[in-house]
Amino acid sequence: MRDNCVIQLQIFYQLQKLNNNVNSKFESCLGSSPTRIEILHQLYNADEISQSTLQKEINIDNAAVTRHLKQLEAAGLVSRRKKAEDNRVTLVSLTNSGRQEIAASLQAKKSFIEQTLSGFSASEQEILLDMLSRLSKNVSTVEI
Template identity: 40%
Template sequence: MLMHLNKHIATRFERCAGVSPNRLELLCKLTVGQISQSDLQKAVSIDPAAVTRHVQQLEAEGILLRTRSESDNRITLVQLTEEGRSKVVKFKEEKERFLEELQADLTESERLGLIQGLQKLNSQIQQMK
């Protein structure tokens, strides 16, 4: 049921916000500044090939910029462009709106119970690794 719900939430979120949850997570990691592409991949739960595809597509859209490290030419550095920074702000606003709409029919008690249940599942999955 969680996997089914996750699939539907991701699809609806992308339609609403104009960005996939994975891509938004990747972009949010870049708000701290320039980061190596390998460190970016480690910071998000996305496989390396997918990170490379996202980075290439986002660069083509003018949202981020890739450069080579001056100290080590093997390292690719990634950073948001100004356009990218403004898009991230808009994406975050859409995310908040989406989450509010998603939870609109839940009582405060139900929201708290959901959060606690998800935290327990997250803790359990961490122990399983």
């Protein structure tokens, strides 16, 4: 039987490797960065949202959200306008092209997830979800 410390290090290494691989493949599958996809999904669920609220929802700094929105606006996926009652507030919404992009990304995301979990039974998926939830909880309580 292998040393428990060696097994734990291998688990940790495999988790890091899996995370990097999933992020890379998922980004390639969707053709966009995870942050941009998250911005588009937030906008998909709201008719219109203030840029500052969006920035808080996706938890990135103001300059980064502005940069992403400018690029998405240049691509015709989002539109921005100043709020009539308060010119300091910028409102953001998806364009029709943006809505179509999200619909396509949802299908690509579904296909990616199905392929990733291929070969896992429903009960194995439940067990995996439980284990990952416990790992996530443990990580959140690690004292640094």
